Amino acid sequence: MSTSQRRWAKGSEPVALDHAEAVIVDQYTRLVRLAYLTLPSSLTRHRRVLVAHSLVQRALPGFGTRRTASRASKIPLPRAGDDAREPGTAEPDTERAASAPPGASWTGTSWMTARVLCAALTHERRPRGWPDRLPPPRELLPTLPVVWGLRLFPRAGGTEEIALAQLLSEVSAPSRAAFVLCRLDGLPRAEVAELLTAAGVSDAEKALETACHVEESVGEAAGALLRSQEFDACSVQTRPTDLLRRRRRFRLVWCAVGIAAISSVALATLSSSAQRDEPERPAGVRPAISADALLRTAPDAWADTSRVDFTAWPARGSRADDRALLTRALSTWTKPPRGTRVGAGRAATTEPPSPSTQLLYAGVVGKEAVVLFHDDSRVVRYGEPSSPAEPATLDFSRADDSxxxxxxxxxxxxxxxxxxxxxxxxxxxxxxxxxxxxxxxxxxxxxxxxxxxxxxxxxxxxxxxxxxxxxxxxxxxxxxxxxxxxxxxxxxxxPAHLSYTPLPGSGVPSRQPREATSSTALVSWARGACRLSELRGNGVRSVNQWDFAEQDLPENGGRAVWSCVRASTWRGPGDVTLQFRTSGESATAPAKVVGRARSTAACSRFGQHVVASTRWTAGSGHRYLLAAGSRDVTRISVTGDVDADKRGRTLAVRAPQDARATVRARLTDGEELAEVGAASPRAAGRPASTASTASQRARG
The missing domain is CATH 2.60.40 (Immunoglobulin-like)
Incomplete structure (x- = not known):
């Protein structure tokens, strides 16, 4: 945090209007990207694009809400002099700048950045007593820009951009803003802290610390990823809304004009007929959206799109046009009647359907009528038994970034x-x-x-x-x-996707996860497949088995392979299980578990280094402590009741049965690596010069 004394401006418009407009025009793309990344991920991509543009355009002095204006009045004045003007902007208000106090050293760009940040951070703030089920007040106010008939969203990026977006969605809005300002704009830490404080962040230092952790996870590629098209809300793709639905509405308008000229008797007759034709729905419940509002994808769209996920699924099934069934499903989803069996996967919400809900399937499966929906971040299944006496079922699972x-x-x-x-x-x-x-x-x-x-x-x-x-x-x-x-x-x-990463080869780049369909992958998976049942109900997205090391066992005991099985969840964190298997055992005998870690980055692209150890008994009865590390491990050391140090990626040393030992590894860059399961989850699987030194009892 900057320790310089700050003086706050008293006026309601510290920056001249023409200067503020020039800053917005010159810095428009940067400000929109900052607002887009800071806004909550709960908004749809289309809504975030529009809100980001709206916040930047309304950042001009006099266009903000009362709350934004009052907070913006605390932002320091722009500094005076020619050096306060950014390239491409208008001349600053010299009379106002000349009256600025000596401690105010902000540029017009900083002042406008703080206004945009303030608006983005307070976008979802609800007044005291505001119902949780209602959108925030800002979402209820019509603001420009308004787009009719089109859906806007940034162009899809690659797997690295998707991983970064998932990582950013798990941290707070101030932390996302700090990460963007540090990595994309290259601002010094003190200036970022001032911007966050001026935008109303109570603990700017905590936001900066979280941003640093994100930066460490992403690495040097963070700046390039943030500049990619995945996060550019000024370069967007457009798709039409439901064209058939719009045509129906247009025809309904003309029908309404004709009906207005008909006598009251005929109007009453038509009204009663419409009521008789209204489909059945749970008593007293009106669906959040109508069956006609459901999005439907063209049957062949999947073969001509770069986004191959649930959005490319067409609406299929023998009852995809059954409006009564779809209405009952949407009504049950909106407010489940008493007795409905509702199930939700880990981190999956049960909120009512949104306007972007898409129909995937409606048909008969076994003894049920089944409807499947997708709404950007979830898949939803509605099951309606053939017997009216049996309750309906409603299941939710996360499916974002599929x-x-x-x-x-x-x-x-x-x-x-x-x-x-x-x-x-x-x-x-x-x-x-x-x-x-x-x-x-x-x-x-x-x-x-x-x-x-x-x-x-x-x-x-x-x-x-x-x-x-x-x-x-x-x-x-x-x-x-x-x-x-x-x-x-x-x-x-x-269902969870199963993949496999083979043993590292000598003199070749590190191996990447691949499909688990080869004979080598299937043989490796056979030794750990039975532990998949431990992952049921945990919201697992994918499971990768990584054979990170192999080792010759002492006393001609054969070969051993060390594996790390990582279960990655839809919400981001993952759990790892380290396994040890030998060539002398059955081809399907469960491998020995030698370590576990929960909610860790170990064995992922953000935690590519691992070391583990176990106890092994030779045929002669001698007991050994074995240890092995991943590709970049150059030395393994053991301290405690057993003292050993060896260059290379594997170690085998005689050890008593009850000996306590701590295993550490050193990487090619000189950093130390703690054993997975022996350090804290945050440090497990990552280089840590201050890794835990607590000894562990040897595992038998």
Whole structure:
């Protein structure tokens, strides 16, 4: 925080109007990007684009709300002199600047940046007593720009941009603003702190610390990622709203004009007829949106778009045009009647449908009428039993930032220990295979013309692990050639994607996760597949098994492979399990667990280094402490009851059964690495010069 004494301006317009306008015109793209990234991620991308433009355009003195104006009056005056003028802006108000106090050293750009920040940070603020179910007051006020008939959203970026957007959505708005100002604008820490304080942030230092953690996670590429098209709200794509719906509304207007000329008797007759034709819905409940307002994607849109996710799914099913069924589903979603069975996955909200709700499927699955929806961040399943005496079901799961694999299938129905999936339109072939039989070929699976599969066995959650059925899907050549991948049911509507990262090779770049369909991947997965049941109901998006090291065992004991299994969730954090398997065991014997860490970046692209240890007994009865590290580990040391130090990525040393030991590794850049499971979750899997030194009891 800057320690210089600050003097605050008294006037309501510290910057001349023409100077403020010049700053906005010159810095418009930067200010809009800052507002777009600072606004809450709960807004849709279309709404965030419009709100960001609105906040910047209303940042001119005299255009803000009372709250913004009162807070903006505390922003320091722009400094006087020619050096206070940015390139491309108008001359500042010299008379006003000359009267500025000596402590005020802000430019016009800083003043306008603080106004935009203040408006973005307070956008979702609700007055005391304001109902939580209602949008904030600012959302209820009509503000420019207004776009009719089009949806606006920035162009989609790559996987790195998506990962950064997910990371930013998990931190506070002041932290996002601090990260953008530091990494994109290159402002010094003291100036960022002043901007945040002037914008009304009570703890600017905490926001800066969080921004630093985000910067450390992203790395040097942060600036380039922030400048990408994913976050450029001034370079947007446009898509039309429902054209058929607009045509129907236009015709209804002309019908209303004609009906106005008809006699009251005829009008009463038409009104009573309309009431008789009104579809059934739960008593006293009106859906948040009508069935006609549901978004529907064209059947062939998936083959001609760069965004291959749930938004590319067309509306399918024999009852996709059943307005009565859709209305009942939307009414139940809006306010579930008493007795409705409602289930929500981890971090999935049960809020009423939004205007951007999309219809994916409506048809009969088994003994139920099923409707599937998607609304930007969730997938929703409505199940209506054939018997009126049985209650309806409503299930929610997160699905934001899905892709070609995580949006490849949805659970359409469960019955008698089996599940039926609705596959994506880009899936050309579906097969089943058993992870515990890596050498057995996959079996054929029937898929109907609308994408509904035959019943598939579900992995047992409580019984013996003698089979682990998974779904093997192959994408159409219109998406990518020869692309097959595995997914498995973990209790949510979206099956989890399974991937594999092979052992590092010598003299080649580090390996990246790939599909778990090769023979090597299947053999590796067979040793840890039974632990997938531990992840059920945790909102898991994908599971990657990374074989990070192999080791020759002492006394000619064979070979051992060290693995890190990372389960990444839809909400961002992930859990890791470290496993140790030897060549002398059965090909399907569960690997030994040697470490765990919760809510960690270890074994991900933001935590690419890992070291682990375990105890192993040779055939002679001698006990050993074994340790291994990932690709960039150059030395492993053991302290405590056992003292050893060795260059390389593996270590084996004789150790008593009850010896206490702490294992540390050193990386190629000289940093120290704590053992996963021995350090705090924040430090696990990352270089840490101050890693935990507490000793651990050797695992037997």
């Amino acid at each position: 892709d070609v694999t995580t949006a490849a299938a949805l659970v359409a129905g469960r019955e008698d220990g089996k599940v039926r999936y609705l596959t994506a339109p880009w899936i050309a072939e579906a097969r089943t295979r058993d992870l515990l039989k890596p050498n057995a070929p996959g079996g054929p699976l029937d898929v109907s013309g609308e994408g509904l599969t035959a019943p598939v066995d579900v992995p047992s959650a409580t019984g013996p692990c003698d089979s682990l059925p998974v779904l093997q899907l192959r994408s159409s050549v219109k998406i990518v050639e020869k692309h097959a991948f595995l997914v498995t049911d973990l209790g949510d509507l979206t």
